Structure formats: C-alpha cells, structure tokens
Amino acid sequence: MESFVHTSHPSRVVFGTGTVTRLRKEVERLGCSRVLLLSSPPLAQAAARVREALGDLLVSEFDGAAMHTPVEVTEQALGLLRDTDADCVVAVGGGSTTGLSKALALRTGLPQVVLPTTYAGSEVTPVLGETRDGRKVTRSSPEILPETVVYDVDFTLTLPLSMTVTSGVNALAHAVEALYSPDADPVTDQHALDAISRIGRALPRLASDPADAAARADLLQAAWLAGTCLATVGMGLHHKLCHTLGGTFGLPHAETHTVVLPHAMAHNAPAVPDVMRRIADALGVPDAPGGVHDLVVSLGGPTSLRDLGMPESGLARAAELATSAPYPNPRDLTTEGIAELLAGAWHGRRPE
C-alpha cells in the first residue's frame, strides 16, 4: 500500500469570468475596509475595473511592482501603506505584483486578495523570493500566503501571446516537477496531470486566437492547479536552475523556465521513465522532453539561453551554483552533467 503525507494550504479561491465584481464582498469578508491596490502600468485597464469594484474601500494605490521583488520597491510601497493606514492589500497582476503583495503582508501581517493576470501560480504559494543587493533570497511562511485569490479570466485576455506561452510553460514546469517530487502524493499527481493536459490543449488554441475565452479559462485553471502543486511538494533540478539563472544572471523568469524545461526533463528522464510516459500521454506526444520542446517551437517561444542574454562564459558558474548544495532530484547531479545540460539550453538544441 502507498503511504504519503498531504498538506493543503488554507486559501480561498474564487474562479470564473467577471469575478472582479465579487471583490468588494471578498475584502469585507476578511473584515477589511481600507485597501491598498497594487498593479503595474500594463494593467491599467484591469486596475480601473478593480478600482470600480472596490469603490470607497480603496484608500491608496501603488503601480511600481518589479520582477524579483527588490526590497527598495517594497519599502516605498510600505511607506504608502502606513501613511494611508491600509488594512488590506489587493494585488492585480502577475508574479511580480503578487510578490510585492506578499512582501508587504510579511512585514505587516495584513490580509491579501490577489487577482492573477499571468499563469505563474505564486498567488497560492506561501513562498516569497526577494532581492536585496542583487541577491535573491527565498523564504516560506504562513503570513506570505494570500488569504483569497480571485481568478477572473477576463483579466488574462490582454496578456500578449509571447508572455502567454512562456507563463503557460512556467505553470507546466511546476506540474512536471511535482510528478517526480519525493513528496508527490495522489492528490498532487491528479492536479499536475490535469494541469499538463489543459496547458497542452490551451496553448495551441491561444496561438491561433489569443482571445479564445474557453482556452484562457483552461489555462488559468491549469495555473491554479500547477501553483497548488508548487505550494504542496518540493521542486527539483529545473526550478533550482531557473532560480540560479534568474537570481544570479538576471534572466527573465518565465522565458528562462521555457528554455530550460525540456532540457531539465531530458536530464531527469532516465531516472523517471514512468513519469515521463504519464506527461507524454497527458500532452498527447510520443516523448515528453522532445514534445515540450516542439510545443514551444510551434508556439514561437524562446528555446535558447543565448537569446535571453545569458553569457556563455557564465555557464560553468551556473552549473557550480546549481550543484553546490544538495536537494532532492530523481537523478544524481554532477557539475559536468549540468554544464552539458546548460550548453544544450544555451545553443537551443532539441533535447535527445
């Protein structure tokens, strides 16, 4: 008999189309009446709808969230939060805006309501990665987890196709690594496989019509499921590599996930052939790593670290950093093996 331990995180999820109209009730449900709204300039339209939904609950706004949550930006927003005596943070945006919301909640203990507009999945994890003096430090704690997530499919319709592809593959990466995590259990397995097949179905449909509302809903639901996997079980080689490449070399988050995923999968495949078979079946492809690479190519997504601005001279250092501390991964890791993986990803080769 299989034995396992499963932990669920206490977050409330409201999912649908037009759900922003339920935001005011969700804030009041948390006992709050003075909202600080976080957003970013590309989401001005969504922020206007949030403003309208909040009405007189809104007391201040900050639209300067930045990738990798720099502490200087958090301190600016914290000043505003305190000056306006806010008792709740509402964030509309991708993982960067969610990161700022989490950083504020960690410092103040205030509740958060997040309206995600990408597929990063951060909104359902108790994890925060912050950058101080160019170093990204990750921590996990219950105050970091947003109390409520309002998924409104309408807010994802404006996400450009290129970002839809890379953010969708970011979600795919959470689901893939959940399946071979040592903490995997039957619940996360089902969530992960459902997320993978939704992503495999939705992305090609969105490539032909980025406004396909049913495909957008599929992908957003996949993002929630994959984010839940990320929150529940430990990730492996792929996430470690992306963390290193993003934190130390400043590479963009979702794009880096997109380039590295097929290579990390190919590296781990010999150790977990059954998992790769289940992923291939969920995607409807003969071979999982090659199938993910081909999917990205067919969608016009990035395939090479070189094109993301990674210097070839940094590959050896990245391989060292990614193997410097042990972490669970189905295949034993060597600096030489990882250097080879990274060379394939740098050149944009199809993984064998």
Ligand code: NAD
């Ligand atoms: P992002 O939040 O940086 O967004 C990328 C760009 O897209 C931004 O300019 C944003 O304004 C714009 N954008 C977002 N949604 C849009 C929409 N619907 N329409 C038009 N433009 C839109 O990107 P991301 O990939 O969502 O988040 C990356 C960050 O999230 C990284 O810092 C990463 O470390 C973090 N992250 C954290 C976790 C976690 O669990 N802690 C999980 C995943 C990602």
